[in-house]
Amino acid sequence: MSRQMMIATMLEELASSLRLLDHPLGFVPTMGYLHEGHLSLARRAREECKSVAASIFVNPTQFGPNEDLSKYPRDLKRDLGMLEEVGVDLVWTPTPEIMYPVGFQTWVEVQEVSQGLEGAQRAGHFRGVATVVTKLFNAVRPDKAYFGQKDAQQAAVIRRMTEDLNFPIQIVVCPIIREMDGLAMSSRNVYLDEKQRRAASVLYRALSEAKGAYDDGEKDAGKLRDIMKQTLAGESLAQVQYVSCADTETLQEVDKVTGRALLSMAVFFGKTRLIDNMVLE
Numbered sequence: 001m002s003r004q005m006m007i008a009t010m011l012e013e014l015a016s017s018l019r020l021l022d023h024p025l026g027f028v029p030t031m032g033y034l035h036e037g038h039l040s041l042a043r044r045a046r047e048e049c050k051s052v053a054a055s056i057f058v059n060p061t062q063f064g065p066n067e068d069l070s071k072y073p074r075d076l077k078r079d080l081g082m083l084e085e086v087g088v089d090l091v092w093t094p095t096p097e098i099m100y101p102v103g104f105q106t107w108v109e110v111q112e113v114s115q116g117l118e119g120a121q122r123a124g125h126f127r128g129v130a131t132v133v134t135k136l137f138n139a140v141r142p143d144k145a146y147f148g149q150k151d152a153q154q155a156a157v158i159r160r161m162t163e164d165l166n167f168p169i170q171i172v173v174c175p176i177i178r179e180m181d182g183l184a185m186s187s188r189n190v191y192l193d194e195k196q197r198r199a200a201s202v203l204y205r206a207l208s209e210a211k212g213a214y215d216d217g218e219k220d221a222g223k224l225r226d227i228m229k230q231t232l233a234g235e236s237l238a239q240v241q242y243v244s245c246a247d248t249e250t251l252q253e254v255d256k257v258t259g260r261a262l263l264s265m266a267v268f269f270g271k272t273r274l275i276d277n278m279v280l281e
Helices: 011-018 036-048 076-085 117-121 125-140 152-164 187-191 194-199 202-215 221-233
Strands: 006-008 025-030 051-056 090-092 144-148 170-174 238-247 261-269 272-280
Touching: 006 011, 011 090, 011 125, 025 036, 025 125, 036 051, 036 076, 036 144, 036 170, 051 076, 051 125, 090 125, 117 125, 117 152, 117 238, 117 261, 125 152, 144 152, 152 170, 152 261, 187 272, 202 221, 202 238, 202 261, 202 272, 221 238, 221 261
Parallel strands: 006 090, 025 051, 025 144, 051 090, 144 170
Antiparallel strands: 238 261, 261 272
């Protein structure tokens, strides 16, 4: 008989709930407003671990001054129901006051891997991510932590941080879950109007065109970037912020694809900024 999912807010509640869970413990950190992408992480954790914990926390320190913290979609009751359905044992829902008490002044920064791509566009974003994930790891002490490939740079930053700080945690990066037309699932997709939503499928098309060229033998990274740019240029609602072909570990731009590489992009549809990526093996 499965027991009821536990919900903790205070650190003391979390600690006493964690004592009831068997290891290995899998952990899925989220900012809530869950979709199939998040649930796929929880299911993978359920398959691989004896217990599964998740967190729901909209982290204010990873939002820039012009970003959508106040508008970020939230629906805690719905999220908790979804997590219970996929067999999560414990959900931690800390408040900003718990995570960042008065006088808070300690930050975690991952230097090089956080510089380009998203880091170049969103100053301070990865400092916020690295700090909050460090705090989540310290509080939950999981054996494995599950992240989505959609946030490829975030996953690279967290892998680097976990290694550098000697966290005894295995980082598991799970595949992007997509809609029928290829659009990567994201909590931000709800901001798109009908026309923008149709237009947004161009991201997957652009990545697929470049991957197709690579599979046919094109190794010149500049040409792969051009293919993505040309496909995106064919969609009038797509305002491109960046297009990249980079090393999967360092995230430095490459001239030629010799090992694994990451194709990625950030594109605005109206005020909504979407990211997507694809790995060249």
